[in-house]
Amino acid sequence: MTMNRATLTLIALIPVALAGCASIVGDVRPFAPVGPAAGNAALAPAMSGHMAPAASPVAMAAQGGGSIYASRATGGGALRLFQDNKAREVGDLLTIVLVERTSSTSKAKTGVTKQSGIGLSAPVIGGVPVSYNGKSILQAEIDAGRDFSGAGDSTQSNRLDGQITVSVVQDLGNGNLLVGGQKQMRLNQGDELVQVQGIVRTADIGPDNRITSDRVGNAEIVYGGRGTLARSNAMGWLGRFFNSAAFPY
Numbered sequence: 001m002t003m004n005r006a007t008l009t010l011i012a013l014i015p016v017a018l019a020g021c022a023s024i025v026g027d028v029r030p031f032a033p034v035g036p037a038a039g040n041a042a043l044a045p046a047m048s049g050h051m052a053p054a055a056s057p058v059a060m061a062a063q064g065g066g067s068i069y070a071s072r073a074t075g076g077g078a079l080r081l082f083q084d085n086k087a088r089e090v091g092d093l094l095t096i097v098l099v100e101r102t103s104s105t106s107k108a109k110t111g112v113t114k115q116s117g118i119g120l121s122a123p124v125i126g127g128v129p130v131s132y133n134g135k136s137i138l139q140a141e142i143d144a145g146r147d148f149s150g151a152g153d154s155t156q157s158n159r160l161d162g163q164i165t166v167s168v169v170q171d172l173g174n175g176n177l178l179v180g181g182q183k184q185m186r187l188n189q190g191d192e193l194v195q196v197q198g199i200v201r202t203a204d205i206g207p208d209n210r211i212t213s214d215r216v217g218n219a220e221i222v223y224g225g226r227g228t229l230a231r232s233n234a235m236g237w238l239g240r241f242f243n244s245a246a247f248p249y
Helices: 005-024 037-048 057-064 228-232 237-242
Strands: 093-120 140-171 176-187 190-201 210-212 217-227
Touching (some): 093 190
Antiparallel strands (some): 093 140, 176 190, 190 217
8 A cells, every 4th residue: 555745744743743732731821911012011021931131220320310309200210208119100019919719519409200191991882891802902001100310519619829929010090900920930840830910909909019819800810830740630632532522422
């Protein structure tokens, strides 16, 4: 049997494709940052995993003119004499304390039973039952029954503790701030990723510049891992197929 070059190429690419699918199984999927272009640009260094270059002290002094009362318009940052140090402006840092607790319980039970029966005795004509060879031929009896019983029980709980410092992406102008950020940790054979973004009220920010995650609106929180350890705890692509709705049995 001979095969053309296209068939051989397709067969050679199958292991490569399967290896590529297996390499991403179990890896956490981070979400894309939201906000205007300026906000995305502010989060771009964090999302790409590269540290933004810090400004030199000479350049900072040149921007502020050397004065401790330099205005924000000059780029040196204004000195707040009558305000606390809570995050308010784009680029300010804010610490979010993760206190996520979720718990759900669902139970269902259904039972259906039905019995029905119909009986027809042999008719009598002229005082004599209708029969053939001594056996009634028009007598009938029907009995039917139906029974169904179903039960379901589901319990799930999740907990996430920790803290992550994010930056202000956009000032929404109504006392709300759009914030977002992430934390990456490389531990042994894998990477850990924590990513948070959402909307916070400046009134909810504590005097220590902290806010709990249950006060973040439209919160999107991602926690997971990447690498060998994360993939070792994930089901393979063939196992996921046999446990999916596409499997007919």
